[in-house]
Amino acid sequence: MSDPVSFGPDLAEVFGPSQSDGGPDLVQLLTPEGERVHHPEFDHDFSAEELRGLYRDMVLTRRIDVEATALQRHGELGIWAQLLGQEAAQIGAGRALRPQDYVFPTYREHGVAYCKGVDPLRLLGLFRGVDQGGWDPNENNFGLYTIVIGAQTLHATGYAMGMQRDGVVGTGDPDRDSAVIAHFGDGASSQGDVNEAFIFAASYNAPVVFFCQNNQWAISEPIERQTRIPLYQRALGFGFPGIRVDGNDVLATYAVTKAALQRAREGNGPSFVEAYTYRMGAHTTTDDPTRYRLNDELEHWKLKDPIERLKVYLRRNGLVDQQFFDDLDAEAKEMGHHLREGCKALPDPKPMDQFDYVFTEMTDEIAAQRDEFAAYLASFEGSHS
Amino acid sequence: MSDPVSFGPDLAEVFGPSQSDGGPDLVQLLTPEGERVHHPEFDHDFSAEELRGLYRDMVLTRRIDVEATALQRHGELGIWAQLLGQEAAQIGAGRALRPQDYVFPTYREHGVAYCKGVDPLRLLGLFRGVDQGGWDPNENNFGLYTIVIGAQTLHATGYAMGMQRDGVVGTGDPDRDSAVIAHFGDGASSQGDVNEAFIFAASYNAPVVFFCQNNQWAISEPIERQTRIPLYQRALGFGFPGIRVDGNDVLATYAVTKAALQRAREGNGPSFVEAYTYRMGAHTTTDDPTRYRLNDELEHWKLKDPIERLKVYLRRNGLVDQQFFDDLDAEAKEMGHHLREGCKALPDPKPMDQFDYVFTEMTDEIAAQRDEFAAYLASFEGSHS
Amino acid sequence: MSTTQKITLAKGLNMGLRKAMEDDDKVLLMGEDVGKLGGVFRITDGLQKDFGEDRVIDSPLAESGIVGTAVGMALRGYRPVIEIQFDGFVYPAYDQIVCQVAKYTYRSQGKVKMPIVIRIPFGGGIGAVEHHSESPEAQFAHTPGLKVVACSNPVDGYWMIQQAIAHDDPVIFLEPKRQYHADKAELDETATPEPLFTSRVVRAGSDATVLAYGPTVKTALKAAEAAASEGRNLEVIDLRTLSPLDMAPVFESVRRTGRCVITHEAHVNLGMGAEVAARITEQCFYSLEAPVLRVGAFDMPYPPSRIEEEYLPDLDRVLDAVDRTFAF
Amino acid sequence: MSTTQKITLAKGLNMGLRKAMEDDDKVLLMGEDVGKLGGVFRITDGLQKDFGEDRVIDSPLAESGIVGTAVGMALRGYRPVIEIQFDGFVYPAYDQIVCQVAKYTYRSQGKVKMPIVIRIPFGGGIGAVEHHSESPEAQFAHTPGLKVVACSNPVDGYWMIQQAIAHDDPVIFLEPKRQYHADKAELDETATPEPLFTSRVVRAGSDATVLAYGPTVKTALKAAEAAASEGRNLEVIDLRTLSPLDMAPVFESVRRTGRCVITHEAHVNLGMGAEVAARITEQCFYSLEAPVLRVGAFDMPYPPSRIEEEYLPDLDRVLDAVDRTFAF
Ligand SMILES: Cc1ncc(C[n+]2csc(CCOP(=O)(O)OP(=O)(O)O)c2C)c(N)n1
Ligand SMILES: Cc1ncc(C[n+]2csc(CCOP(=O)(O)OP(=O)(O)O)c2C)c(N)n1
Ligand SMILES: [Mg+2]
């Protein structure tokens, strides 16, 4: 029996071929050309106002990103994690949330933060080095940015388990039923923590949506290093559904995420959404993507720009006029102004205050260190060695 | 769109129903009643000698286990991890190995160790507290027992990557082509490390077989805590085949593992074998399973005893005579004697020697500690405080 | 009117956990085998039966998962109490502990609390196999944002676990596993316990100070008894809190005695003894008749259990160190 | 005839890695982004191009996976050199490091070697966000079975990385990331380096001893210069090896000077300074005019980068501590 046997189910049959354009399983409601298509399962009747709103959100989000990138170039931020190209994935997901839903972001979820009502200016603090997340996570149900890859997926699962215990899952009351969304990247899917989060969520049937923005790259490493089959299929092995949506299609991302959240809120447990998208910028402002990827790829994805396709659709269907664009332009400018001025005005942290934050109440040990440090600093006043 | 949607593929459809008896996907060649059945993909023509050999291996393995358990009861071992009920899973897997294949065991792979030619006496050292694995892993290509759950699956994957670099995979030379087998339990499947091992193995197409003995329990926790779908299906989400075999059927386990190893040796990458079995004893000799599981369950599984069914088959088909059983009995007794006598004769470790093993060459620091300790011990000679 | 009962450490912890769960329904227990089995040491015995599966949670076999989900539950307002099955199995959760549990409060400038207790049965002496006898306290004490305490006796077990659970910062709670079922002590549930983050003089003396915590407190007390029979009067302090340290009683003692020995099961190199010695030397420089000496494990991995007692600090090695301080 | 060239630390490490790979084809590099990108700091720049993807391995994004597979490769006879992208990301691999890498040789009674080098860019001062400025050395030095070294300059970088790779025990190799592209130094590739596990006096002096390693060596040297201008003559020792420690030159120095300050970026509490201070006090008790003083981070998580320079030990804080030793 040394001839090669077919071992278990044929993977290609189970999963279908992997395709660089997202493959046949990609859920799409708006093509790159701006054509509205329909999906048998995931669809939604968008009102003109909804569509204009999503467009506006994406434009403002891109503006936040462009502005922050410029601030980094001008030395006002130490670094910035750009989201260029991922606006639809983030706005689609962010707008599918209800106020009672809770978000666990990575370091790139600027668009989701915006949807949750976090002042974008607050996002700059971390990158400017004045704080490590200046917003109150419980004010907008938007957690602090998490830098250790994947760690937040477990927090999300635990938070969702807390919701279960609070009796806010599956009650049938739409204002009460709640869910959690955990954001992470394609690279993060390789971390033990993320896979453990899948296991815990499945085991307890926790109301959490694992929302992965597969932007094709983890710094210099392509998605093929992390998985050899389409990533959304990872979920199947853990016993919950996975689905791939066109992450550059804000309508599809909205519809799919909404369904996933609803499923969770209703007590039907976790699911996995792979938003198939592309990081058009560098990993961060300190990265140089020309070292590891071809320009062709970027050009190819530029044709799928998430904002352009909705613009074309809105125009073609007469849902917008010039006034809309002018107003939005003004709003974006205002946003830019807010960030530029606000950034420079962000107060530097006070070294002496830092001692306050280590514990909920300062220990004697820390108080002693603070006092010594104060005395040391005071010793420079007047004479200086 | 607040009605519940069917979200992604229907799991029950993809995976089939989970069944406590192993379900329809269970590969079996010998029924609990000792009836030989055939499988379209995984079969093997066993010679009478092979069959008698497998039977003998299981009986001797059980004897090792029974003997060690008794030694623990008599205070000769601090603890013992029993394999009662898992003989077929271990012998099936162990006999499928070639000498050049390498094993990464847990703490329970006594049967596999035996197949690899490790003197069972050597296994006792760890449990007696005289060493932490007294065999040389490279002598029999049998790694040291690993106690931290799941850690060895990564070692296995790395070792397999080393084989790839050594050019001993996919050459077509059966004496050269090699593979690794990584043993772990159902509980272990929840560890980040195990899932990372799947990812690395898939990413590099490493020649490793992940061999999981699903004995239904991780100490007191049932398999349902770790997964809500059959465990072998976990592999599919990582992009390699998974298969469930009747782990109480030594013939099926042998055939399936052999195919999996061959696949790996030929350069076709990792696969996952779930040996569906049952831990008939306690987790270890310090465990009390009556606290968490019903006797009924045990009784149910006793009817599937891995040794009994092969005995019935051998007898019914006239492949054995009384002499065979008598000889085997004598051999088992001899094994018992070897373990009992050998165990008590295992030399206690010498405290002074321990300093030698921390590093490949002793550092001055450690030498100083050794010398101080020696002087301290010497101070007791003669007078004593 | 106080009623007292004789309890083991295991019982004290079990009673303390029960009390904490009764007092605050946000308290949850999580871990491997903590439910039906009541934990491999039976510390959570009976609690799932009485408080249900939602509050005493058997987890999948993944320590990072346990701690990581506990962080999420704490963010939702719960007070998770985690059992790590054995000391050597805390490391898969190390990242979540040092990067998340320890830092969340600081990261959020105090806006977020992390009232998580991580219970770790620690230390050796039970004849176990590898990874079951570790003393990982120094690594946690080195990490800002964590508090680290160690109980040494049944009564402290009862009170300290309740105090740790009621505390709003994360606490690494070390339990000397060899003591779980060893000695009994009289518990008066109506008494008022001392604050959690305090050291305690457990035997007064004047010739030298011996510092200990967790399992070595008993060793130190035995050493003091033996020394007394030879006319040497040792003061023994149970540190109880390892981070923050409560050094005031230590300084006071060492200034009186001039000599100090610290003993723990952890490796000497960069163990708690290093920090305590450095602080004593900084603060009591002119009082010291001898350097602070440290008695702990040799700098090697924990040995096979047949010889563990030769490696663990014992009465003789403590006395030997005391003798050496007198040789200065 | 020796030819020399001026190199940065980044260049020295890159050259050293290349040399090690040329010398021994069992040497493999593994890590996130070490291949095409050459690492986020470009330390492995060009190596995948020249040695191929089988020897310079871009890994999935999982640190435990990287270290765990390296253990397997070491068992197969390879010599893996791992790059951890930033200090703060070593913790997911902590379990594999302390329970497997550190213990395998001991567990097998010396039958198995673990020639693994784990390179960690460490320390702050680069204006980074959280988790990118940590100093985790004490945790590894506390773990028996690991060796821990820190380079401080380009020439040491070149030699030490080769020596670490050629060494048969696991080495945690700390690289002061703020120095990667800072100063250049003259490298003579034909020179004979000192042994790996040795400390080195980098400035002779007689009034007090300042100990440093990694990024603080430069700080200490600057402090010594400033002190010299005020007539105080500081001896500076670059510890280089943190485990094992090479204390002989330190004891010799402190016995002469009677005063010692140690500085590192890690937290003072249970940092390397605690161990070094304890050992000095034990061995040089009668020579000490003052306690060994420690200058390091306050016991809080690493702060937002805008104020990191106020937290990191600097020239002034080192001098202040030296002053304080003279106040005794
Ligand atoms: C545990 C850990 N390891 C490494 C890093 C360094 N790092 C930051 S982002 C990144 C790539 C993440 O890729 P992905 O998950 O795809 O997210 P993306 O940045 O593409 O959105 C890496 C390796 C980290 N932050 N945490
Ligand atoms: C990291 C870690 N956590 C916890 C333990 C304690 N422990 C030992 S065996 C075990 C259960 C293992 O179950 P499973 O993987 O199913 O293997 P089995 O013992 O059933 O063969 C546990 C929790 C451990 N050894 N390592
Ligand atoms: Mg990505």
Ligand SMILES: [Mg+2]
């Ligand atoms: Mg099991």
